[in-house]
Amino acid sequence: MRKQNPSWEFTLNHQHYFNKKIVDASIGIQRSLPWLSSTATPEEQAGLYSPLSRIVHGNLQAMMKFDATGDKFTWAPRLSAQFSPDKLASDNKFNIGSRWSVRGFDGENSLSGNQGWYWRNDFIWDLATHERQFYLGADIGRLIGADLYQKGKVLSGAVSGLRGQLWSTQYDLFISTPLSKPDKFHSDALNMGFSLQWRY
Structure with missing residues (x-):
């Protein structure tokens, strides 16, 4: 049976510039x-998630350049969090352990829960060659709440x-490794990947 989880969402965004920082x-x-969905799915009938779910989510990120490095060095932190008092369907849960949340893992497995943060x-160092950057990253994420998670709650x-741009193509080549994970959470010790984006 096809899962349908119609919902409404309201988000406020603000961007502020000051002293070479964003x-x-x-x-x-x-x-x-729930009144817009069709017949309840088996997951809903079994009480695995609430049809009246509520979610609060927030993001805070910045780009900070430093004069002492001649504007060649940038620190880019990002904090993301989700909170909910309800049982959520799998497609609304908060996930950590991918290249889009906590990096260092192969993406085959992830930790998910109703609430969490990363x-x-x-x-970032801007290289002398045009439009190229070398970067190092360190991430940590945690699931929160009273739930018991069989695979643990923390990843780092x-x-x-x-990364950079060549003609009309943006590229990102990276290598990553886990720093900490639950004992039963499997991931390769070293993970490599790339992404390409072509604009026309």
Whole structure:
């Protein structure tokens, strides 16, 4: 049976510039609309998630350059969090352990829960060659709440990579490794990947 979780969402965004620094913040709320969905799924009938779920989510990120390095060094932190008092469907849960949350893992497994946060840090050096950057990253994430998670609650990892633009193609090459994980959480000790984006 096809899962349908219609909902409404309201988000506020603010961006502020000061002294070669950019701060971008957002906060939002999401509420399900069960009366717009079709027949309840087996997951809902079994009570595995609430049809009246409520979610509060927030993001805070920044780009900070430093005069002492001749504007060649940038620190880019990002904090993301989600809170909910309800049981959430799998597609609304908070996940950590991927290249888009806590890096360092192969992406085959992740930790998920109703509530959690992650903090990413990128330390970026602008290289002399045009439009290329070398970066180091250190991330940590945690699931929170009273729930018991069989695989644990905390992940942390590290990454290094090279990204830039060549003609109309943006690229990102990276290598990463886990720093800490639950004993039963499997991931390769060393993970490599790349992404390409072509604009026309």
